[in-house]
Amino acid sequence: MEVTNRYITTKTHIDGAPKESHFGLKTEALALSVEPESNVIIVKNLYVSIDPYQINRMKSQSSSQKSISFAVGIAPGEVIDTHGVAKVVASGNPNFEKDDLGEYSVLKEGTILNKLDLMGFPLTYHVGILGYSGLAAYAGFFEVCKPKKGEKVFVSAASGSVGSMVGQYAKQLGCYVVGCAGTKQKVELLKEKLGFDDAFNYREETDLYFPDGIDIYFDNVGGEMLEAAVDNMNTFGRIAVCGVIAEYTDDGKRVAPDMLNVVYKRTRFQGYLALDYLNVYPDFISTTSDHLRTGNMQALEDITSGVENIPSAFIGLFCGDNIGKKIVKLADE
Amino acid sequence: MEVTNRYITTKTHIDGAPKESHFGLKTEALALSVEPESNVIIVKNLYVSIDPYQINRMKSQSSSQKSISFAVGIAPGEVIDTHGVAKVVASGNPNFEKDDLGEYSVLKEGTILNKLDLMGFPLTYHVGILGYSGLAAYAGFFEVCKPKKGEKVFVSAASGSVGSMVGQYAKQLGCYVVGCAGTKQKVELLKEKLGFDDAFNYREETDLYFPDGIDIYFDNVGGEMLEAAVDNMNTFGRIAVCGVIAEYTDDGKRVAPDMLNVVYKRTRFQGYLALDYLNVYPDFISTTSDHLRTGNMQALEDITSGVENIPSAFIGLFCGDNIGKKIVKLADE
Structure with a gap:
């Protein structure tokens, strides 16, 4: 045949x-x-x-x-x-x-x-x-960012495949989670369906508002959002550089964070790839499937x-x- | 009186x-x-x-x-x-x-x-x-960069108070060490007195030449040198952001590294301050004073x-x- x-x-x-x-x-x-x-x-x-x-x-x-x-x-x-x-x-x-x-x-x-x-x-x-997007979220959040309960977490592209998982993992751990997305509908979804503490539309609101700063920035986009996050990081903050979608289609576009802030606030940036963390794959599957079964996490x-x-x-x-x-x-x- | x-x-x-x-x-x-x-x-x-x-x-x-x-x-x-x-x-x-x-x-x-x-x-x-400059070098190199014998280390402002110590610690560990400095005299000194494997004058040589890449970049300057280093990092490379002297006197000056490289090569940036590492102060003093007494390290x-x-x-x-x-x-x- x-x-x-x-x-x-x-x-x-x-x-x-x-x-x-x-x-x-x-x-x-x-x-x-x-x-x-x-x-x-x-x-x-x-x-x-x-x-x-x-x-x-x-x-x-x-x-x-x-x-x-x-x-x-x-x-x-x-x-x-x-x-x-x-x-x-x-x-x-x-x-x-x-x-x-x-x-x-x-x-x-x-x-x-x-x-x-x-x-x-x-x-x-x-x-x-339950594939690489989920593993990228799980490994990036838990292994790269080393989060602690109560920390302030900011996620960009928060309604995307990776961001939506990161925000939910962070909520499960007991973090305060803010996400940004590009439409009003997405912002509503983050707050109402995924349980984010707050969310904003980056196309309309240009000033980040983090009165208590950011302990963890999970970066999917790069660009101006990364610069703004660097300015708002708390001391010993961690930035997981998962994606740089703002630069993928524009080679000339670059992030120019304030490195003086990076020194004084001892900020850590870490680029990473999900494939480097196959060692946590079993943990990722068991944790995530539990949360999905109990309804603590939603698949988007x-x-x-x-x-x-x-x-x-x-x-x-x-x-x-x-x-x-x-x-x-x-x-x- | x-x-x-x-x-x-x-x-x-x-x-x-x-x-x-x-x-x-x-x-x-x-x-x-x-x-x-x-x-x-x-x-x-x-x-x-x-x-x-x-x-x-x-x-x-x-x-x-x-x-x-x-x-x-x-x-x-x-x-x-x-x-x-x-x-x-x-x-x-x-x-x-x-x-x-x-x-x-x-x-x-x-x-x-x-x-x-x-x-x-x-x-x-x-x-x-044997004060904070030395501690900044010791903690930044050993604690922040986690170096391994044989790794390729690049140090900017290599004839400065911190850079000159970092390069010498790296040589003592068995790393391959390249430094940059701003005069011919400094370059000679790095190679001849401090035992750097190679050194160059950044005011004259604009292209970094690292045929085997950089595993560790110890950054004292920021600016274009950091961008160039990012482009030459090996996978899983580490960048200790100790100082950003290129930006200290020019607030508008920013580093714009290629973040896509940061993701693909899993580069880590870490800002830090010597004062965060008082826990290694006794090790720093004993290691450094030994090297100074035996003549393995020189005070500049x-x-x-x-x-x-x-x-x-x-x-x-x-x-x-x-x-x-x-x-x-x-x-x-």
């Missing part, structure tokens, strides 16, 4: 904001049979994760990123590797059978497919909040359907279109 | 580069006698430490610094508190006798005078390299005489006039 496989590629390198014209939909014929014991597994992709960092791989690469394997450039026309969940269609690998569900990351060296234990949660949770997901809508879903990340984890559904189970 | 006490004050707040006209020499009459059991101690100041950070106290204060006790503003006309060594002239305190030597810091709340054990070293060592000092020369000594710090720890000698023992 042969099917038509459809996938998205980039047509050129993308050095500014991504546009529909940068992307193309390709098709190829794919045979759905494998030789026994060939180790080959054919999967049907069900859901894929849509992540802002991928834009950095689509750029004309800078020398600094070349050396980082998972940040390696995506050449125009090439298949774009990502993370998602899939169902086994045909397997020449004794560890997988037809209809097994798997969580996968396609890397240059090949595909890593792990059997998926749903643990009673929807498939989509395993793409985002934003799901679009159809491979052809991957470009618009991706582009939307840079306009703040998504609320929560952006996922594209490619097929029914 | 009464003497004439001379001291330097600022005439105005200083918001840019300090100039001779900003300072004045004042005199006052001082009686050299104390009531028995009054606890009052009168000292003759012998040597004082001249430090760049004091300029931040002379500015029209920013709100962020107001809350930091040892960064509290110096009002024009006021006595400038500092660190130094002194000899007791008269004592109404049972713990001190005439001619005792003391190491002191004058703070707003009063004077802290500790009895000084010379340990066989010159008095000046206790003002700088730059001593001027006369209270009237304090302003020029201080101004010179911002022009790179000093080589090593800047000290002003006020009186003979």
